[in-house]
Amino acid sequence: MVFVCSPQRNGPLGTEHCAPLLALARRLSGKPRQLRIVTFGAQSVLPGESTQPAQSAVWGMGRVIMTERPELACRLIDLPASSRFREETLIDLLSATQGEEETALREETIYARRLQRTGVENSEQRDKTMEGDDMAVAADTAPKPLFLPDRSYLVTGGLGGFGLETAVWMVEKGARTIVLGSRRGVPDSDAERRIARLRDYGARVECVRLDVTRPDSIREALDSIEADLPPLAGVFHSAAVLDDAPIIEATGDSLERTMAAKAQGAWRLHEATADLELDHFVLYASIASVIGNPGQAVYAAANAYLDGLTALRRAEGLPATCISWGPIADVGMVARDAVTERQLRALGATAVPPKPALRLLGELLREARGCLCVADIDWDRWMRAFPETPWNRLAELGSADGEDGQGPLATLRLTLAGKSKMDAMAVIIPQLKDVISSVLRVPVERLDATMALKDYGLDSLMAIELRNTIERTFGISLATVELLAAGSLEGLAKQILDRVEPQPDTEKPPIIAPADHRTPAEFCQWLLERIEVQPPYFVFTEIERRGEWLEADVTVTPPPPREAALVSVAEAARHLAILGSCAASLQCPLTERVYYPVRSARMIEHRYHPDSGSTKRLRARAHCTHFDLAASQARVEAELLDAHGEIVYRFGVEYHIIPEPQFRILFQDNAEKTFEESGRDPYATVRELPPVDSFRDGVAIEMVVDPEWCLGHFVGYPAYPVAIMLRDVMALIAEGIRRRHGWRDVRVTGIHGGVVTERFVFAHERAVLRAYPISRPEDAEKHTESWRCDVLSGHELAASFQVHVAAHGV
Secondary structure, three states, X not given: OEEEOXXXXXXXXXXXXXXXXXXXXXXXXXXXXXXXXXXXOOOOOOOOOOOOHHHHHHHHHHHHHHHHOHHHOOEEEEEOOOOOEOHHHHHHHHHXXXXXXXXXXXXXXXXXXXXOOOOOOOOEEEEEOOOOOEEEEEOOOOOOOOOOOOOEEEEEOOOOHHHHHHHHHHHHOOOOEEEEEEOOOXXXXXXXXXXXXXXXXXOEEEEEEOOOOOHHHHHHHHHHHHHHOOOEEEEEEXXXXXOOEOOOOOOHHHHHHHHHHHHHHHHHHHHHHOOOOOOEEEEEEEOHHHXXXXXXXXXXXXXXXXXXHHHXXXXXXXXXXXXXXXXXXXXXOHHHOHHHHHHHHHHOEEOEOHHHHHHHHHHHHHOOOOEEEEOEEOHHHHHHHOOOXXXXXXXXXXXXXXXXXXXXXXXXXXXXXXXXXHHHHHHHHXXXXXXXHHHHOOOHHHOOOOOEHHHHOOOHHHHHXXXXXXXXXHOOOOOHHHHHHHOEHHHHHHHHHHHHOOOOOOOOOOOOOOOOOOOHHHHHHHHHOOEOOOOOOOOOOOOEEEOOEEEEEEOOOOOOOOEOOOOOHHHHHHHHHHHHHHHHHOOOOOOOOEEOOEEEEEEEOOOOOOOHHHHOOEEEEEEEEEEEOOOOEEEEEEEEEOOOOOEEEEEEEEEOOEEHHHHHHHOHHHOOOXXXXXXXXXXXXXXXXXXXXXXXXXXXXXXXXXXXXXXXXOOOOOEOOHHHHHHHHHHHHHHHHHHHHOOOOEEEEEEEEEEEEOOOOEOOOEEEEEEEEOOOHHHHXXXXXXXXXXXXXXXXXXXXXXXXXXXXXX
């Protein structure tokens, strides 16, 4: 299948190509294809070549399709916007099933994209920051100052963490007039304190209300600078909107919102300042557009647009630098989300502190560089995390075992050559202690090789990070379930030693599939014997297999009084997650029962309010899109349909895969008798919340998990189910909204949202739920609000929910 971007349709918003591509990717998801995306002028290949930024945006989205939907075998091909090309060569590129994933055709020459390491020409010397700390700066004998005291500098998104950090750095480098633009125009208390310090340092700092998507707002800000401040010499565009979602759940609305702040805002700034004599025009992008971070299709598109705009400006002789930042520590978007930070770290991406990041930016500005990435990434680990995605463009960055045989596994084999098993273990165990110490945060001297790893805090989530670190350190690939089964550090070292020498291939057990003659009721019972969930949490009595989908009728518990939708989002989540685990179990080659705890999930409701008659009969359907037993990871897409076949809810769910023997080893301390046979159904009625406390602008509850709440969920290991957490989260958010607005009562409807889990909350453990608003104040005027709710067990984060709701008060 070929998706061709029209060379004539290239508007400033950048959605004209991305919107239909996103719709196509959603429609094709889960269906193997050979998707070819053809653009015109998306890439600057030849010296001085200009670009079409709207076409560049397509490449950012295309890279996410490669990582998130590998079954589509997506390839990107760029053609020249104005000159000719050889049609026969294009036909060859379109029909090729192997080879490069990103190519550009110019006349008869094919160019393949490569990401390369680069350095800066200047060495380092020491300087002082505002705090008096030493900081390295470029060591020219007479360096031209980056910022002049008699000029002004505009920072969009200037009251955000990294935008404000940029302003601090600019003042340290000589700037004395800074204009911080933001949608609200008013700093919060923390930003106010930092701005006061800049003013104490001698800088003039102005905070202005600026909507970069509106030309009149930009014009007003520029006119104000021209009238009252020194001439404008630099623009730093750091404004952004983050609305992450898997491709199957991303919407046109989220695309427009994200593109407006990043892409359209950059274009409007370009237009408004094109006639000014600027020294700097700097665009802050994200490395998501370069490597295709899953779940960020719309964000990657917006950031790739900035690359295209940078090339266009430079071709026109205008200053432009675009930095695709990796995670930034302390002040970046990732710094506000510990769960995301941990996920990125597990994939090999380490957050860079802001000061060295900005120091490097200064060196790049001195050299007038164009488009670059600044990130600290273990590329080998990143590429291993997405084995089905082609990574030719990163080929020069990896350092895994290659033809030279100098990777970690080759080095380990050379070290152990000729050694006895005892001597080999003496080599492996100290290295393994260092690895385990770094992952579990346990001092090396406290580690006993014979002690169970779970006694040091190893859980199923940490096991994934430990597996990735072992693979990076030793070049050995272990299944997470093998790691959990090893038990002790010594047992794990033995498994590594067994893998040092190549093992003969063994035939994998076949995937177990039910016989075609089974009735839906028999098929349901067969699935029930393969998963950990049982009645009363499990309510299906018949399940059918229709192609790649599992389908089942379901009756739901009526929603709580404060939920306006006739189908509770928590009930939808419960049944779709259960059916999703059944779909995942069809891909599992193991014969024993397997636990599928939810790792993360995202929900969209499609703003659908069914009539009461259509909800009497609901149909759930789910299919597994990814199953990796070695990585302990399965992904499922699931839908809840009404009697008319219309979608009520759609979920994307990611699970851990933990076989029953390993689960028992990990959580034997939490085992207890449960009474599923009692006939009690705690899910048939809605449990009232405990007393709600207020804190700042949020609300919180505290409770002890009762094993009665968990019947049928992890039989014998009662744990607070994520779907029941969601029921409590929605009730708590509703109460928070009521108190926030002073309403007598409130009705809420979940629109979209997601959850990431960190650990289980077992029966008898104390759970604290803390909910607080994260949306802009103007959203409340539209009767929509975004809230975050963290579920804590002790002092540890167990789960984090983000929910966007419609709210109506009385």
